[in-house]
Amino acid sequence: MANAIAQRSLRKPASYYRMRRRVVRGLQIFALLLVLIYTLFPYYWAFVSSTKQGAALYRSALLPALDFTYYRQLIDNPVFMSSLVNSAYVAVSTTLLSLIIGLSAAYALGRIEFPQRRAVLMIILMISIFPQVVVLSGMFELINWLGLFNRPSALILTYLLSTVPFTTWILTTFIREFPRELEEAAIIDGCSHFRILMKILLPLMGPSLASTGILAFILAWNEFLFALTFTLTDENRTVPVAIGLIAGTSRYEYPFGQIMAASVTVTLPLIAVVLFFQRRIVAGLTAGAVKG
Amino acid sequence: MSAKLARRDHRAAWLFLIPVTAVILLVAVWPLSRTFFFSFTDAYLDDPSVYSMVGLDNFMEVINDHSWWVAVKNTLVFTVISVAIETVLGLAIALLLNEVIPGRGLARAAILVPWAIPVVVATKIWEWMLNDQFGVINKILSGLGLVDHGIAWTASSSLIMGVVIFIDVWMTTPFMVLLILAGLQLISPEIFEAAEVDGIPAWKRFWSITLPMLRPAIGVAVLFRVLDALRMFDLAYVLAASNENVMTVSIYARDRLISFQELGVGSAASTWVFLLVALVAIIIIGALRLDRAAGT
Numbered sequence: 001m002a003n004a005i006a007q008r009s010l011r012k013p014a015s016y017y018r019m020r021r022r023v024v025r026g027l028q029i030f031a032l033l034l035v036l037i038y039t040l041f042p043y044y045w046a047f048v049s050s051t052k053q054g055a056a057l058y059r060s061a062l063l064p065a066l067d068f069t070y071y072r073q074l075i076d077n078p079v080f081m082s083s084l085v086n087s088a089y090v091a092v093s094t095t096l097l098s099l100i101i102g103l104s105a106a107y108a109l110g111r112i113e114f115p116q117r118r119a120v121l122m123i124i125l126m127i128s129i130f131p132q133v134v135v136l137s138g139m140f141e142l143i144n145w146l147g148l149f150n151r152p153s154a155l156i157l158t159y160l161l162s163t164v165p166f167t168t169w170i171l172t173t174f175i176r177e178f179p180r181e182l183e184e185a186a187i188i189d190g191c192s193h194f195r196i197l198m199k200i201l202l203p204l205m206g207p208s209l210a211s212t213g214i215l216a217f218i219l220a221w222n223e224f225l226f227a228l229t230f231t232l233t234d235e236n237r238t239v240p241v242a243i244g245l246i247a248g249t250s251r252y253e254y255p256f257g258q259i260m261a262a263s264v265t266v267t268l269p270l271i272a273v274v275l276f277f278q279r280r281i282v283a284g285l286t287a288g289a290v291k292g
Numbered sequence: 293m294s295a296k297l298a299r300r301d302h303r304a305a306w307l308f309l310i311p312v313t314a315v316i317l318l319v320a321v322w323p324l325s326r327t328f329f330f331s332f333t334d335a336y337l338d339d340p341s342v343y344s345m346v347g348l349d350n351f352m353e354v355i356n357d358h359s360w361w362v363a364v365k366n367t368l369v370f371t372v373i374s375v376a377i378e379t380v381l382g383l384a385i386a387l388l389l390n391e392v393i394p395g396r397g398l399a400r401a402a403i404l405v406p407w408a409i410p411v412v413v414a415t416k417i418w419e420w421m422l423n424d425q426f427g428v429i430n431k432i433l434s435g436l437g438l439v440d441h442g443i444a445w446t447a448s449s450s451l452i453m454g455v456v457i458f459i460d461v462w463m464t465t466p467f468m469v470l471l472i473l474a475g476l477q478l479i480s481p482e483i484f485e486a487a488e489v490d491g492i493p494a495w496k497r498f499w500s501i502t503l504p505m506l507r508p509a510i511g512v513a514v515l516f517r518v519l520d521a522l523r524m525f526d527l528a529y530v531l532a533a534s535n536e537n538v539m540t541v542s543i544y545a546r547d548r549l550i551s552f553q554e555l556g557v558g559s560a561a562s563t564w565v566f567l568l569v570a571l572v573a574i575i576i577i578g579a580l581r582l583d584r585a586a587g588t
Contacts, residue, residue, distance in 0.1 A: 028393045035385055036395075039402050042462070043409065045428055046417045101311040108308035112301050120309065127320045129573060131523035133542040134566040136549055137330050137559045138323025141340060161319040168312055193304045222410035224526035225542070229550055240412040244530045256420045263413040274408040278401045285467070286474035 043267070050260035070261035080262065082235045083242040086152045087221055087266070090238060094159040094220040095213050101160075102167030102212070103205070107197045109168070110175035111183075121172070128165035132225050135161065143230055150232040158226045163216045170215070173287045174208035175201065211284030214277055218270065239266045324566075330559035337553040350560030354548075360561065362536055363544040364568070366453065366528075370540065371521040374457045374464075379514060381461065382468025387502075389469065390476045400473075407466040411526040418459045419531060422446060449537045456528055456538050460521070468513050475509025476502075511580040518576060522569050541565045 050071070051064040074080050108114070109121055139158055148154035182204075183196050191199075227238045234242070243262050246255065274281060331350055335343035354360050385403070389396050406414065421428050422445040430442035445455050479502070487497050525542040532538050534547055545565055549558025 025393065028388065028391055029395070031388055032393060032395055032399055035388065036399055036402055038462075039406050039466070042414075042417050042421060043405055045421060046413075049420060101315055104308045104310075105312035108305040112305040112308070113298075114302040114305040117305070123316070124312070127316060129519045129569070130320065130324075131542060131562075131565050131569050133523065133525065133545045133549075134327060134562045134569075135320065135323035136327070136546065136562060137555055138326030139319070140337070140549075141326055142318070142323055157319060160315050164312060164315050193308070218408055222412075224410075224412055224529075225546070228529075229546070240410045240526075243410075243416060244412040244526070256423070256426075259416050260420065263416055267409050267413055270408045270410075271405055274404045275401050278404055281404065282400075282470055282474070285470050 043264075043271075046260045047264050050257060050264050052257065070257050071265065073258065074261055074265060079234045080239075080242060083237045083239050084266070086236060087238040087240075090152050090155045090159070091217050091220040093156045094163055095217045097156065098160060098163040098167040098216045099171075099209055099213055101164050102171045103197075103202075103209070105168045106171035106175050107193070107201070109172045111196075112193065121169075124165045124168050128162065128169065130161070132161070136225075136229065139226070140229070149230065150236050152231070152236055152238070154230045155220075155223070155227055155238065158230065159220045159223060162223075163219055166219070167212050167216055170212045170284055170287050171205075171208065174205070174212070178204060207280060207283075210277065211280035211287075214273060214281055215284050218274075221270065327559045327562050327566075330555050331563045333556045333559075335555040337549065337555045337558075340555055343556070346556065350557045351564070353557055354561045354564055359536065359539070360541075360544055360564075363539045363541045366538055367522060367524070367540045367542075367568075369453065370457060370460070370524060370528075370538075371518055374460045375514060375517045375521055377457070377461050378465050378468050378517060379510065381465050382472055382513070383506075383510070385465065385469045386472035386476060387498075389473055403466045403469055405466075406463050409463070411463065412530050414463050415459055415527055415530045418455070418462070419446060422455060446531060452532060452535065452537050456531060459531075460524070460527060464517060464520075468517065471513040471516075472506060472509055475506045478509075479505045507580075515573075515576050515580065519569060519573060522572060523565070541568065 048062070048064045051066050051068060052061075053065070053067050053069060105124075109117060139161075143149050143154045143157070146154075146157075148157065178201065183191075183200050186196050186200060221238075222240060223238075224240050224244065227241045228244070231237050231241065237245075239262075243259065243266065246259055246262070330340070330343075332345055332347060333343040334346045334349075389400055389403075409417075422430075424430060424442040424444035424447065427442065427445075429445075430439070433439045434442065443451070445451050483501055483505075484497060487501060492500075523542050524540050525546070528535075528538040528540050529543055534543060534551075541561070542565060545558055545561035547558075548554050548561050552558070
C-alpha cells in the first residue's frame with residue numbers, strides 16, 4: 001500500500017502528459033504534411049508548368065496560369081495521339097492476356113495438388129526477376145521471325161515476359177485465400193476443375209482480378225526498354241518512348257511546356273485509376289509479397 | 293481408386309498450366325537460350341544467320357573493356373545507395389502512416405502517385421525542376437540564400453549520379469512504404485500495449501519488437517527493390533543517354549547490342565548482367581532465408 005502511494009508520487013502531473021501528447025501529435029501532423037508535399041509537389045509543378053506560356057514558364061509562380069494551348073497542340077498532334085492509342089492497345093491487350101493465362105495457372109497452382117507444384121512456382125518467381133536486357137537478343141530474333149518488328153503487337157508479346165509470372169504469382173495467392181469449403185460439394189458431385197473455376201471461383205474473383213489487372217496495366221503502360229528497342233518509327237511508339245525522345249530545336253533548348261503537358265496527359269488517367277482503386281492496388285501489391 | 297483420382301488431378305493441373313508454360317517457353321526460355329548461344333558467336337544484328345563460333349572471346353572482350361567496369365560500378369553504387377535510402381525513408385513514412393492521425397488515409401493514397409507515374413515522365417518532371425536556369429529547385433535554393441547562382445544538377449559529372457538516385461528514391465519509396473505498412477499491420481497491437489504498460493521506452497519498443505517482426509516484410513521489399521535497381525535502364529537512359537557517369541550494365545549491354553549492332557558481344561554483356569543479378573539474388577535470398585518464407 002505504502003509502496004503504491006510512493007510510486008504514484010513519482011508520476012508527473014496529468015497536464016504534463018497531455019502537453020506531451022499534444023506536441024507529439026503536432027509533430028506527426030507536420031511530418032505528414034512534409035510527406036504530402038514531397039510526394040505530390042512534383043506532379044503539381046508539372047501541371048502548373050504545362051499551363052504556362054512563353055516567358056511565364058520561366059517565372060516560378062506557384063499557381064497555374066490555366067492556359068491550355070499545349071494540350072490543344074497535343075490533341076492536334078497526330079503522332080502523339082497515335083502513340084497514346086498504341087499505349088492503350090498494348091497495355092489493355094497485355095493485361096487481358098496475362099489475366100487469362102495467369103488465372104488458369106493460378107487455379108492449378110493454388111487448388112490442385114501435384115508433385116511439381118513447388119518447382120513450377122519457383123521457376124515462375126525466378127522469371128519475374130529476369131533483367132529484360134538479358135532476353136533482348138533472342139527476343140529480337142523471335143520478333144523478326146514472327147514478322148512483328150516495328151509493330152505495337154510485338155510489345156504485347158514481349159511484355160508477357162514480365163506480366164504473366166507476376167499475375168500468376170499474385171492470383172495464386174488470392175485463390176489460396178478462398179476457403180476450400182466453397183468447392184467441396186462440387187468436388188463430391190464430381191464437378192470438373194474447369195467448371196469449379198468458371199462457376200464457383202470466377203464469380204468471386206472480381207476484386208482480385210481488378211487489383212492484379214491494374215498492376216499489370218501500369219507495368220505495361222510504363223515499360224520503356226522493349227518499347228524503345230522494338231519500335232522504329234514515330235507512329236508506332238508508345239507514350240513513354242514518345243516523351244523520352246522529345247527533344248528541342250537545339251540540345252540546350254528543351255520544350256519543357258509541351259513535355260509537361262504530355263506528361264500530365266499520360267499520367268492523369270493512371271492516377272485517377274490508382275486513387276479510385278487504391279485499396280485494391282495495395283491488396284495486390286502486398287498479396288504476393290508479405291503473405292508469401 | 294484414389295491413385296487414379298490423383299493421376300487425373302495431375303493431368304488436370306498440367307492442362308491448366310499449358311498456356312503459362314507455352315508463354316514461358318516462347319518469351320523467356322527460348323530468347324534466353326538464344327542470348328547464351330549468340331554470346332559464343334561473332335554475329336552482327338543486321339544478319340544474325342552469318343556467324344562463326346568464337347568461344348569465350350566475347351566474354352573476355354567485355355571484361356577487358358574499361359566502360360563495362362564503369363557501368364558495373366555505377367550500377368552497384370546506384371543500387372546500394374538508393375535501396376538503403378528507400379528502406380530507411382520507407383520505414384519512417386510507414387511508421388508515421390501507421391499512427392492514428394488525421395489525414396493518413398489521404399497520405400496513403402497520395403503516396404501511390406509517384407509510384408504510378410512512368411519512369412520516363414518522372415525523369416522529365418525532375419529534369420525540369422532541376423534545370424540550372426529556370427528550375428524551381430534552384431529558384432527555391434537561391435530564394436533561401438543558399439546558392440547565388442543555379443546549380444547545373446544534370447550537367448555536372450559529379451552530381452548526376454546523385455540526381456539519378458534522388459529521382460529513383462522519389463519514385464520507389466512508396467513501394468517500400470506499402471510493403472512495410474502491410475507488415476506493420478500484421479503485428480498485433482497487444483504486444484505494443486503490453487510493452488508500453490511495462491514501461492519500456494519507445495525507441496526500445498521499436499528496436500526490440502517492431503524491427504525484428506518487420507524483418508520478413510523489409511526483406512522481401514529490399515529483395516524486390518535490389519533486383520529492380522540492378523536492371524535499371526530507363527531512368528539513366530532518359531536523363532543522360534549513354535553518359536558514362538550514370539551508364540548502367542543494362543545500358544551498356546543494350547548499346548553494344550542495338551546501337552553498335554554487335555550481337556555476339558552484346559549477348560555476352562547481357563549474359564554477364566544475368567550472372568551479376570543471379571549472384572546478388574542468391575546472396576540476398578541466402579542472407580534473409582527468404583526461400584523458407586516465400587516458398588509454401
